[in-house]
Amino acid sequence: MIYVFSGTGNSLHAAKVIAARTADFIIPIAEARDHAGKHPAFGPAAGETIGFVFPIHAWGMPRFVSDFIRDLKVDGKPAYVFAVSTCGAEEGDTPAKVEKLLRKKGLSLDGAFSVAMPDNYVIGMDTKEPALRDRVLADAEPRIAEIADRIARREKGARMPLRGDGAPFKSNFIHPLFSRFAIRTAPFRVTDACIECGLCARICPVHTIKLDPLPRWGKACTQCLGCINRCPVQAIEYGKGTPGRRRYVHPDLR
Ligand SMILES: Cc1cc2nc3c(=O)[nH]c(=O)nc-3n(C[C@H](O)[C@H](O)[C@H](O)COP(=O)(O)O)c2cc1C
Ligand code: SF4
Numbered sequence: 001m002i003y004v005f006s007g008t009g010n011s012l013h014a015a016k017v018i019a020a021r022t023a024d025f026i027i028p029i030a031e032a033r034d035h036a037g038k039h040p041a042f043g044p045a046a047g048e049t050i051g052f053v054f055p056i057h058a059w060g061m062p063r064f065v066s067d068f069i070r071d072l073k074v075d076g077k078p079a080y081v082f083a084v085s086t087c088g089a090e091e092g093d094t095p096a097k098v099e100k101l102l103r104k105k106g107l108s109l110d111g112a113f114s115v116a117m118p119d120n121y122v123i124g125m126d127t128k129e130p131a132l133r134d135r136v137l138a139d140a141e142p143r144i145a146e147i148a149d150r151i152a153r154r155e156k157g158a159r160m161p162l163r164g165d166g167a168p169f170k171s172n173f174i175h176p177l178f179s180r181f182a183i184r185t186a187p188f189r190v191t192d193a194c195i196e197c198g199l200c201a202r203i204c205p206v207h208t209i210k211l212d213p214l215p216r217w218g219k220a221c222t223q224c225l226g227c228i229n230r231c232p233v234q235a236i237e238y239g240k241g242t243p244g245r246r247r248y249v250h251p252d253l254r
């Protein structure tokens, strides 16, 4: 079972490549959370592989992901447990954080991998221009294929990190501050370009966007940036920085 969280499709793409190689099922973490305890098909069966694929948010796991791993009920000993993060450049010490969560459940992290893909943090900076974006996407493919092979071989102790400089400081200090103070929905707004298609509300993993008939944001948010990047007419802005910036969506989702 491969649990995936993805705002703009990078992690979903990586999960699909891995699932195709290992013949595992993919379950979006948003759906698994919505059905937690109500439907056994969303939980892992005893003795199978369990994987988590997710984007890096401020050198750590989105809280949406860490809460899910913490709450996931696992019966018996899985055959193999892995985590794959997708990031713009650096994951910090995220594997150590995943390992800590799993240890509390009596599980070990058999494989931990990270792959650089185009950055989707449009509220902080412009996304890559198309030629560079496509080069980064192409460069990611062999690494994703190698990750999929190592997972398929159930290689114990496999590590392919992208730590970056100052990883402990970034993951232990900046990440918690970011999660606590930097995630706000108040700066979201919709422009006259909105065609009321409802996509932003449908894809929001925390169901915080309501159509009235234009989108309105509630307080909950995990800052996946799916809404602002995936709006088909670029009608969503955030604060003063996003007007005129390119949006990013993985080609699988375009
Ligand atoms: C809120 C937020 C914070 C991010 N922080 C980091 C970071 O610390 N390091 C990094 O390399 N990329 C960072 N990124 C970029 C994403 O990790 C990267 O684009 C990822 O592949 C997106 O995956 P997705 O399309 O599955 O959501 C951040 C993106 C967002 C939305
Ligand atoms: S995705 Fe864009 S166009 Fe569609 S409802 Fe949301 S803001 Fe409007």
Ligand code: SF4
Residues within 6 Å of the ligand: 007, 185, 200, 203, 204, 205, 206, 207, 208, 209, 217, 220, 221, 222, 223, 224, 225, 226, 227, 228
């Ligand atoms: S409001 Fe937008 S950024 Fe926040 S969780 Fe929903 S889709 Fe993601």
